[in-house]
Amino acid sequence: MSAFPAADDTRDAIDASTLAARYRAVRGRSIALAAPLSAEDAMVQSMPDASPAKWHLAHTTWFFERFVLGARDGYAPVDPQWDYLFNSYYNSVGPMHARPRRGLVSRPSLIEVLEYREEVDARMARRFDAGDLDEAAARVVLLGTHHEQQHQELLLTDIKHALWCNPLGPAYRDDLAHRAGQAAPLRWVARDEAVAETGAEPWPDAVEFAYDNESPRHRVLVAAHALASRPVSNAEYAQFVDDGAYANPALWLSDGWALLQAEGWQRPLYWHEDSVREFTLGGWRARDPHAPVCHLSHYEADAFARWAGARLPTEAEWEQAAQGVAVDGNLADAFALHPQAADDDGAGLRQLFGDVWEWTCSAYTAYPGFRPLPGSLGEYNGKFMSGQVVLRGGSCATPRDHMRASYRNFFPPQARWQFSGLRLARDGA
Structure with a gap:
């Protein structure tokens, strides 16, 4: 069943080409944010409130697979077991791996998670190219891109906490510019x-x-x-x-x-x-x-x-x-x-x-x-x-x-x- 009712004449349709471009840009930015991380970095979970970078990359992919691709009858998931691993808190969808133990999931590897993203993106691209997303599905895609942007912020704050916990105090990136400024008087x-x-x-x-x-x-x-x-x-x-x-x-x-x-x-x-x-x-x-x-x-x-x-x-x-x-x-x-x-x-x-x-x-x-x-x-x-x-x-x-x-x-x-x-x-x- 669709997450949204079918479109009616009172709603403006989502432009398919704009949505496809936004999807690609958001998905690409997640990969860019994860690029400075090693496989070891991407698995660290420094506290129960945080999640590993690898999990963020996988969960945001699961969202599109579960709620867009998987909404169609007969869909074959990339790996049915990952539906359990990468669900976050959607109880109506099914059980999920406990949040405080996400850092214990060494498999699938980071490489496999990145391949998972590529496969789901390829399947989504075929749907975009074929014009095979109705208005209800397009709305879920748009929601999913905003959901992924939330996880991009979490990826940064979570890895910051993990690196701070490391006695070496390593930088996520050592090329981040800092612009000196003068705080204005408080008015x-x-x-x-x-x-x-x-x-x-x-x-x-x-x-x-x-x-x-x-x-x-x-x-x-x-x-x-x-x-x-x-x-x-x-x-x-x-x-x-x-x-x-x-x-x-x-x-x-x-x-x-x-x-x-x-x-x-x-x-x-x-x-x-x-x-x-x-x-x-x-x-x-x-x-x-x-x-x-x-x-x-x-x-x-x-x-x-x-x-x-x-x-x-x-x-x-x-x-x-x-x-x-x-x-x-x-x-x-x-x-x-x-x-x-x-x-x-x-x-x-x-x-x-x-x-x-x-x-x-x-x-x-x-x-x-x-x-x-x-x-x-x-x-x-x-x-x-x-x-x-x-x-x-x-x-x-x-x-x-x-x-x-x-x-x-x-x-x-x-x-x-x-x-x-x-x-x-x-x-x-």
Whole structure:
């Protein structure tokens, strides 16, 4: 059964040649991102929340084989056993290998996974060339390309954690450029109380792609508030650390303080204890005081905001500010793969997109009238609406054409290994 109903006259058809080009470009970028990795690198799983690069390459391929090619009766899979190995969390599809044990799967080899990708891509190419994708299948392909872009970001953050765990501190790439900048003075940009429209029109009814958790578009009363003109910098967060904030329970949410004590956190993930260096995808580097601080949990972001006499923004406040702003900045396409200070233009909000995902104070819940996608793909977002917090804006590891103002990322509040930082907010205009 198709994941989407058949097209009707109210919907614009997806252009087949554009979709085929996007498919090839996204799939090629995954291979390029994995190219610096050895077979040994690609198998490492450094913690249960991360996955091996080899698994990311295989799972994204499985998605197209399972939900596009395999949707047709009589389809013969490349290897039926891989349906179990490379399923992630689609319980309606069938059982899957336990996530914390993905790093134990030495077979199939990296070479076999790459051959798997080539075979599925060849089968997909035949479908594209023959014009053999109906509108419902084309929508699944488009969704699959965005799904793969999410895994491209995860491939980078997961391998960063794995290489950081290596005592040698090796670089993912040693040719990543770093542009020195000067953090602009932090200013406040105020807004009066307003009724704002947020979210996206449900896709695939709407022309523009958006995940189901971004819809429907709805009205929200946004109280008078002000947002900081840029994300919090490394230098500002260092003041928080130096002030003894990690030893001050008054600043922390209860669960955050308990986690802090249990894990012995004293600084952001990847900050060296020498207070000078931080670990990057380019290896150990001097910490740039002007760049946005990153790799913070929600608990750390919230505690910093409390220490600064401010708070985290709501996701409605963030989206209201981002509407109409061009998706541009230090995203993955810039190939810095690390946050950088932005030039100061003297006005408005800076770095809304790229550099760091910005924690909000909003729980990840359904919008009024939310409906998940039909079928198995309905498991993609909706079932995670418990115990997660929303982040906005993308990061230095997010592809530009994957990002939009309504995009809702979400992670549990203890997560630190993503490129996550914060922007301050305060009440009243």
